[in-house]
Amino acid sequence: MSADPANVQLDGHGALRLTPLRAADGTWTSGRVETRRSDFAAPPGGELRISARLTLPDVIASDGAGYWPAFWALGSGVRGGGAPWPSGGEIDVLEGLDGHPSTWSTLHCGAACLEPAGLTSGEHPCPACLSGEHEYIVDIDRSRSPEQIRWSVDGTEVFHLDATAVDPATWDAAVHHGFFVIFDLALGGTFPGSVGGPSAARPGSATVAGRPMTVVSVQISIREQISARDQISTREG
Template sequence: MVWVEDFEDAQPRADRWNFELGNGCPNLCGWGNNELQIYTDHNHTIKDGFLTITAKKEDSLYTSTRITTKDKFKFQYGRVEVRAKLPVGAGVWPAFWLLGSNIDEVGWPLCGEIDVVEYVGREPDMVFNSLHTQSSHGNTINTKKTRIDDIEEGSHVYEANWTPEKIEFSVDGNLLYTYAPEVKTQKTWPFDQPFYMIVNLAIGGNFGGPEIDDAIFPQEFLIDYIKVYQVGDKH
């Protein structure tokens, strides 16, 4: 285990995490997906070893939190896992995902994206695993939607095992999807470089959906831990 975050401090550690604030404007309004939330640095708490991100409807505004390890922690290959409990209800879109650390140089999607877990409240009991590359992005074909009954109940472990040959996605130790293109080019396999991590809870947007049930708020996305293992791991 080369990195672990078990949220034992009162706030996300400044040497590990950045808060991304606002609505993405002017460079990426709606965070590139027509999302409706405004990210703040106070829609979260840490208590009893859990980071809780709370999405709220405040007057006419939706607020939430998004944190990243950009420029503070990145890794290339290994197994990353997050233990988390999902929010529920039409409009929520929680995610734990990775972006290529060269995004500022080459842009998205050439930098690559690994979605370890995505969930949208409009499709209960479904877990999404996706890869975004230059060859397939946005409504990517490199994706798998898996029904897991009552996935919203309790916490579950979401995992990506990333090697030079393939990326495997699992939930609670059960393999769901493998991405292993036969021909690896920059367009199909930007995954030969370091990536950083993102945790967020979005509202609405292209994937979260246009229908938002305001009666569900506030909703909480609970993260117990994040761990990264690399070669030499005996776990």
């Protein structure tokens, strides 16, 4: 990952581009950004929504081996060192791999989440995601019982996990705290290799450079707890 404007830049129209580049010697560079704040949290009885409108890299399986665009959130303790990964919580709002017409949504939380894979949607077909701008959303909902994490694309739910998927202590450690948000575009790694085979674990000569992930907007919203009285008044109104 690089701080070079060639890898991380605004496009002149308000959007952020993370662009992977290959040097003459075959070395790859790319970009990663994250929020300075790490206190984005779902309050007890409320809800946290993290969403972004973005365009995935314009690659397909034949020229996208190793491409790994991602939009995710890490627990504040992972950054501070007080709650190391994975028990400190990682929520992958979106991962794309190897130019496949698919997305992945995942919670990482330690042994109970079947690491290193995590509790995941698996490969979710999304042919439309390869072209144009789409909105990717995760909701941490503590207003219901059991609590729930929901993933959506363009307003349509693609995956959810109830708190009962793991033991209460694991859920608490992974979810009940602040998060910081990350966008990055990696090249190669164990995850691309697990889907695209050995050639995707390290991008090769057929992997095209210069195809950015473009982040058009990001929004983080918090809904506080609504009392039963307020709910009744709202319905009556």
